[in-house]
Each structure stands twice: as structure tokens, then as C-alpha cells.
Amino acid sequence: MSKILGIVSPENDTVIVEGLMDYRPIPAISFLGRYRLIDFAVSNLSNSHIDHIKVFVKKQPRSLIEQLGDGRQYGINSKRGRLQILYNDLGGMSSLYNTDINTYLRNIEFIEDADEEYVAITPGYQIYSLDFQKVLAQHLETGADVTVLYKTTDRAKERFIGCPALTIEKGLVTESYTNLGKRKNAAISMESYFMSKELFIKLVREAHAASSAYSLRDILRDKVGSLVIMGYHYKGYFACINSMNSYYKTSMELLDYSTAKELFRPEWPIYTKTNDSVPAFYGPEAHAEHSVIANGCRIEGTVINCALGRGVIVEKGAVVKDAILLPFSHIGKDCHVEYAVVDKWAKVNRIKEIRGTSSYDVAYIRRRDNI
Amino acid sequence: MRSNMLAMILAGGRGSRLKELTSNVAKPAVHFGGKYRIIDFPLSNCANSNVDVVGVLTQYESVLLNSYCAQDQRWGLDTKNGGVFILPPREKDSGFGLYRGTADAITQNIDFVDHYDPEYVLILSGDHIYKMNYAKMLEEHKKHNADLTIAVMEVPMKEASRFGIMVTDETDRITKFEEKPAHPSSNLASMGIYIFNWKLLKDMLVKDAKNEESSHDFGKDIIPTLLAKGKRIYAWRFAGYWKDVGTVDSLWEANMDLLDPNSTLDLSDPSWKIYTQDIATTPQFIGETASVEHSFINQGCIIDGDVEGSVLFNDVRIEEDAKVVDSVLFPGSKIGKGAVVTRAIIGEGCEVAPNRKVGSKKGDITLLTKGEDHE
Numbered sequence: 058m059s060k061i062l063g064i065v066s067p068e069n070d071t072v073i074v075e076g077l078m079d080y081r082p083i084p085a086i087s088f089l090g091r092y093r094l095i096d097f098a099v100s101n102l103s104n105s106h107i108d109h110i111k112v113f114v115k116k117q118p119r120s121l122i123e124q125l126g127d128g129r130q131y132g133i134n135s136k137r138g139r140l141q142i143l144y145n146d147l148g149g150m151s152s153l154y155n156t157d158i159n160t161y162l163r164n165i166e167f168i169e170d171a172d173e174e175y176v177a178i179t180p181g182y183q184i185y186s187l188d189f190q191k192v193l194a195q196h197l198e199t200g201a202d203v204t205v206l207y208k209t210t211d212r213a214k215e216r217f218i219g220c221p222a223l224t225i226e227k228g229l230v231t232e233s234y235t236n237l238g239k240r241k242n243a244a245i246s247m248e249s250y251f252m253s254k255e256l257f258i259k260l261v262r263e264a265h266a267a268s269s270a271y272s273l274r275d276i277l278r279d280k281v282g283s284l285v286i287m288g289y290h291y292k293g294y295f296a297c298i299n300s301m302n303s304y305y306k307t308s309m310e311l312l313d314y315s316t317a318k319e320l321f322r323p324e325w326p327i328y329t330k331t332n333d334s335v336p337a338f339y340g341p342e343a344h345a346e347h348s349v350i351a352n353g354c355r356i357e358g359t360v361i362n363c364a365l366g367r368g369v370i371v372e373k374g375a376v377v378k379d380a381i382l383l384p385f386s387h388i389g390k391d392c393h394v395e396y397a398v399v400d401k402w403a404k405v406n407r408i409k410e411i412r413g414t415s416s417y418d419v420a421y422i423r424r425r426d427n428i
Numbered sequence: 429m430r431s432n433m434l435a436m437i438l439a440g441g442r443g444s445r446l447k448e449l450t451s452n453v454a455k456p457a458v459h460f461g462g463k464y465r466i467i468d469f470p471l472s473n474c475a476n477s478n479v480d481v482v483g484v485l486t487q488y489e490s491v492l493l494n495s496y497c498a499q500d501q502r503w504g505l506d507t508k509n510g511g512v513f514i515l516p517p518r519e520k521d522s523g524f525g526l527y528r529g530t531a532d533a534i535t536q537n538i539d540f541v542d543h544y545d546p547e548y549v550l551i552l553s554g555d556h557i558y559k560m561n562y563a564k565m566l567e568e569h570k571k572h573n574a575d576l577t578i579a580v581m582e583v584p585m586k587e588a589s590r591f592g593i594m595v596t597d598e599t600d601r602i603t604k605f606e607e608k609p610a611h612p613s614s615n616l617a618s619m620g621i622y623i624f625n626w627k628l629l630k631d632m633l634v635k636d637a638k639n640e641e642s643s644h645d646f647g648k649d650i651i652p653t654l655l656a657k658g659k660r661i662y663a664w665r666f667a668g669y670w671k672d673v674g675t676v677d678s679l680w681e682a683n684m685d686l687l688d689p690n691s692t693l694d695l696s697d698p699s700w701k702i703y704t705q706d707i708a709t710t711p712q713f714i715g716e717t718a719s720v721e722h723s724f725i726n727q728g729c730i731i732d733g734d735v736e737g738s739v740l741f742n743d744v745r746i747e748e749d750a751k752v753v754d755s756v757l758f759p760g761s762k763i764g765k766g767a768v769v770t771r772a773i774i775g776e777g778c779e780v781a782p783n784r785k786v787g788s789k790k791g792d793i794t795l796l797t798k799g800e801d802h803e
Binding site for chain 1: 715
């Protein structure tokens, strides 16, 4: 058995993906054709031989329960391992109080009772590929109280806006601030933390004592200087889905296989739940380029620079460009869709033109809408 | 849900006319339709018909087939009291018992069937591509108070001599059975799908096993004997897609059927899904230099060249300037830069070297398998 308990943390209220988040918690949002965001966190933990995972959910747990099940599709032994879904049944009414800390506290016995010595905490809405056993090794070697994962970037002016950033001196975190896009270079915190289970429980209680609205991120910021917080420099692909803009840009960036192969490594599979869909069908008049397409799609029209979820239909004469079509959405005959995000089961039929103007102004079509 | 019918799938055949495709796997494990193996069809039909105890009788090159079928959660058959049970020949007190015929395969597993004590036994072949509701067939079987019900379909008269042919009366009771007749008296062909009352079948099998002149085959021995005894044997008419892909050409054709708008094989019907192995791959990546037309493409493919009229399994790689036309590409195959593939089946893991030409517009379908791919 692993010495590490996996904790998938819920989004706090600075994570806002307009539209999509009305229907599901952020980690349940469909991503790049066949995934949901949470697949990355759970696959990374499972691939790291962590088979006891607790997923904390902020609200509307239905879609995550269906996606995760007992975890067997992520390679977790359904008898020996455990994937548990926990949520704050008291916090749902108020976003101010519905914090990660209050969700942990509400379920604290489940964490206290776990046999594991360490916790790996990782958000359910980040895109990366990482071995937590390597983090454990560094954590033990440095003797840190807390190890925090970070990614360096020279694009902090346009990416990772709203993410916490770190100042790191010789591996030690000396400052934590929010990236507001002022500087080009930054060490972005991946908000994945490694520490002893004992310290984690202590921090949760301290955070709650400090403020009923505190998050783990807040208490750790306060502890910079008093706790030994070391950085773990992650060098692979990383994206944080904390806004519609980051959701859109990350999806578009991953349409390039040369970028995607950093994330999807053959020895480190990203698992998801199968839908038993047929292979994608391209009709005689279909045209597709520079796109990522999931199974179950029927494409009779033109698809350029798009990510298509499972079971999407693009009818004859339809043109879809620079768009994300979520599972089972339907683009009718001769409709033009550009710079758009079309939510699940939505149907574009009567309105023949849907156009956003850029990645900052994406047209969003609501779930199950018929327009 | 429980059913009082148990299924036995005969999956021991080699299918030698599929050439290298079955040189080390049994025919039921051969790939089909971009994602599936042939045996996914009877197994999914069982799952969708609420038949949840399924025995799979394997013999020829059974290792891959056995491990494939043993993962019964793929078809949702890992229910509380159900499952997929692999039944290869075994060593017995009387020696090692190879299956001597289709009926003998069941005879040697009477203990397995008895353990589940079903009222009805459904005998299936693991070689056929079709969608069928066995629950409806069972309903008819009960309605007729039949001893045996055989699924039949109309075939063109000129092909009838390749099949077991039935002659029926106006109530669909079978009055005559001809196994591969030179001059068929009807075009109602047996599909090799039978529902027996287990008590009667068991009794027949025990007697047949002792008959030294018997070839221990359902079509040649068991059914003619039942008919001669005046047992109630009924035909159950099936209309729809059904294919026995015996040859490389017919396997290619069946794959091409998936691109034909008039084909009756609809794999995308959500009420009758065909389930299969869940492979952890990415979605398909269509590159900037790619062109994809009229094709059926599975997840994990990375396409930078041209694809037209083709069926691609998971993790196929098509490099820039390569052209694939009217072909079937098995999992993990790779078409190098500038290569041209026409009317071919490219085997699992095959690599077609850059600028190489494979296949031709006319004549037989070209089959390329691993080992000959670098020639």
C-alpha cells in the first residue's frame, strides 16, 4: 500500500468558468473531446500508485459520481484501493462559506481515519502529467514541511491570470502572490501540495480558526516564513482551467499534437470513463483539419481548429471554426459557428450564424439549448 | 436482471481463409469496424438481451481470445450471478479432451451448464457480425412450446448451398433440414443460432457422444436426429445485417459496409451498443496538413496525410503526404511519409515505409501483416 493519501481539492470561488460552471462543478467540465478535467488529477494519482483517493466536490456532485464511480476505470483496485467522493452538504447555499477548508472540515474524520502518512493535494481542474512518487522523494530529501508544485513561465502576462505565483529562493518559497499579469516571468503555483497528513489536518483547523471563509491557499500564504515550504519544479505541460478564457486557450493549444504529446505520454495514460461510442464517422463531403475529435461524432460538414466531444453531429454544409463542441451537441445544416463553446446536448439549427470575435469573447451556447 | 437462459458461444475455429490474420489468433478475436473484435457482437447481443451467463468455448490459438473475453466488465456481464466463462478443452480423468465438433464442445461442458441449471441454452457462433435480440427469440421459442428454435434468414438462392437450409410449414415449424445441399429446396438459411431446452439437449448430447459414427456436430448430427424423432423445431426469422467474414476480401467488404449509407448495420444505435475493450488513448488528432473524407476513425489516431473511404482502428499514425484510400488499418499501424495505400488491410502494428506503394485499385484485397511490412 502507498504511504500517500490522494486528495483532489475542489475549486475555490476565484475559479469562474462562465456558463459551463452553472451546470456542474469545474472538475466535471468536458475537455478535449473525451475527457473531463478531473481525469488528469485522478490519473496522475493512480499512475503514481496512489490508490486511496478522496475527491472533494463543491456542488452538484452528480456528474462527478457518474464519471468516477469506484475508480476502476482509472486502474484503482476496487477492493483494495478506494476512491471516495465527499462534499460539503452544508456549504452549498453560500459561495463565501463553501470553501475547500470547510469541505475538508465537514469530512475530517475520513481524513483522520486514513492510514496513510502523507497527503498529496491536487486540484481537480488542472491539466498536467506528473509522478507524485518523485515529489515524495524530494519532500523527504529536503525535509520540508510542505512541498508545493510550481511551473515557470515567460507568458505570465496572458496566461495563468488569477493563479497564485511564488517567489522561490534556493528552492524555498519566500513569497506567495496572485498573478495579475504584471510580469512576463513567473513561477506559477500548481496548487498541488505535499505534506504529512498530520500537518494537513492541523492547517485545516488553523485556517478555520483564522477565518470561516479561508482556503488552504490563504493559510499557506500566511505560513510562508514560519513553515519550511519548498518548491518542486515541474517541467512538463501545465494548464490551469480557472476561467472561460483559459479553458478555450488551453483547448486550442492542445489541438497541436506537438504540444499535446508533452501531456499525453504513452507510459503515463490519462484515463477516463468509456462511453462505448462508435468510431467517428466522416461523411463523403466532410472536411476536417487541425482538430481533436472524439468517438461517436458524425461529421458531414467542415471542421477547422476545433475540439469535438463524443457524439457531436456536424451536418452537411455546416462550418465550425475555432470552436469547442461539448459532447452530443449538434450543428445543423448550413450553420456557421465560429469562436464558440457549445455546451452538451445544445442544438444550433435555426440561427445560422453564431460568432464570437476572439478567444476573449467566445460565444457560449447553453446546455440543452435549441437555437 | 436474471434470465433462465444461458449462452454458449462456439469460438474455437481458426478461420484459415483469413490467412495471416488468424495465424496466431482465433477468428472471433479478429478486428472489425475500427474498434471491435468479432466476438464483441455475440457478447454485446447477450448483454443487451439480458443473458448474463455466457460460456465461451475456445480451442484454436486461444490465449488472446481467452484473456480478451475474461474481462467481462467490458460488456457489463460482470453481474452478481453472471459472467463470461472461458471454456477451453481440459484434461480429464479419461485423458485430454479436444473438442471433436460443435456438439462435443457442449457435451464436454455439461457440468458447467448444469451448475447454472438453466431451462434454456442458447448456442451461438463467435464468428458472426450482427445485432440480434435473443430475448425476443426466446419469447417465440416459448410461444411455440418448441424443443428447438433455429434463427434463420433468407439468402439469395444461388448462395443457399453454402448453408444449412430449412423447409418450414405455414406455422414456421421446420419440416426438413438440408446441410449444405447441392440443390436447395428453400432459401431459408440457418444462422447457427439455436435455443434448446437444456434437458432435451443434454439427453441428446449424452447419446450422441456414445455414437461412434457421429461427427458430433449440431448441423450434421444433433438437428437431423431431433427432426427424425418428430421434435418441435421452429424457425425464427431474422432480417437485418448478418455476415460471416470468412475471407480477407469479405472482411474488407464488411468494414466498407460501415461507410455505405444503405448498409443495415448501424453501430451508433444507443439502444443496442456494441461494447468492447476500453483503451486509454487520446482522441484523434487531425493535423493541419490532413484531409479526411468518408471514413470511420477510432480514437488515438494521428493523421497528417490524406484519408478517404477507409476504416482506421485506434492509434494509427498517418504521416504527411501519405495517402490512404479504401483501406482498413488495424491498431497501431503506421503509414510513412508519402506512402500510398489502396484497397488493403494493414495488420496490427505494421509500418509502411515512406513512399512505399501498397495495394492496387483492382483485383484481390492486399493484406500486409507484421514481418512483411518492411520488405
